[in-house]
Amino acid sequence: MYKLYEFPTILDTRGSLIAIEGDKDIPFEIKRIYYIFSNTMNSIRGRHAHKTLKQILICVSGHCSIIYDDGIKRWDIRLSKPDTGLFIGPGIWREMYGFSKDTILLVLASDWYDESDYIRNYDDFLTYKKMEQNNGTISSIE
Numbered sequence: 001m002y003k004l005y006e007f008p009t010i011l012d013t014r015g016s017l018i019a020i021e022g023d024k025d026i027p028f029e030i031k032r033i034y035y036i037f038s039n040t041m042n043s044i045r046g047r048h049a050h051k052t053l054k055q056i057l058i059c060v061s062g063h064c065s066i067i068y069d070d071g072i073k074r075w076d077i078r079l080s081k082p083d084t085g086l087f088i089g090p091g092i093w094r095e096m097y098g099f100s101k102d103t104i105l106l107v108l109a110s111d112w113y114d115e116s117d118y119i120r121n122y123d124d125f126l127t128y129k130k131m132e133q134n135n136g137t138i139s140s141i142e
């Protein structure tokens with residue numbers, strides 16, 4: 001099952017502010033931030049899993065949908081609120097789609113960018129999950 005975080009909004013007459021502190025409001029230290037925007041019509045992003053990376057995805061503007069797949073079950077989660085973050089830990093296949101024109105998807109990540117942490121093929125992902133369950137070696141797709 002996936003986990004959503006709800007961050008408190010500090011509201012006054014000027015508007016709203018949300019603060020997120022690494023290791024306090026979310027279960028990891030933030031080492032990288034990136035954001036996805038100006039998405040073209042019907043584009044699909046993601047389509048991969050990570051071996052170790054932890055992330056929080058927040059749709060700070062507009063809306064989008066996330067497919068969250070643990071290798072056995074698949075969920076389709078719609079993100080549309082700047083106070084709600086989806087946690088995606090290691091070993092989860094994700095696909096982002098259904099972007100509105102104004103979508104800004106903010107991502108807080110536990111580590112620097114590292115292409116070797118990605119599993120970009122779905123069959124390799126299922127093999128990885130099976131090996132994980134069997135406590136076996138993952139050297140064949142490293």
Ligand code: T46
Pocket residue numbers: 032034036045046047055057094107113
């Ligand atoms: C994820 C989802 C939610 C970098 O050089 N540095 C970075 O920090 C990132 C994230 C990407 N890149 C490069 C790698 C590719 O050449 O930017 C290009 C596009 O990356 P990618 O196709 O992986 O982007 P998405 O939107 O499919 O996936 C991204 C993250 O890569 C991924 O970790 O979980 O967002």
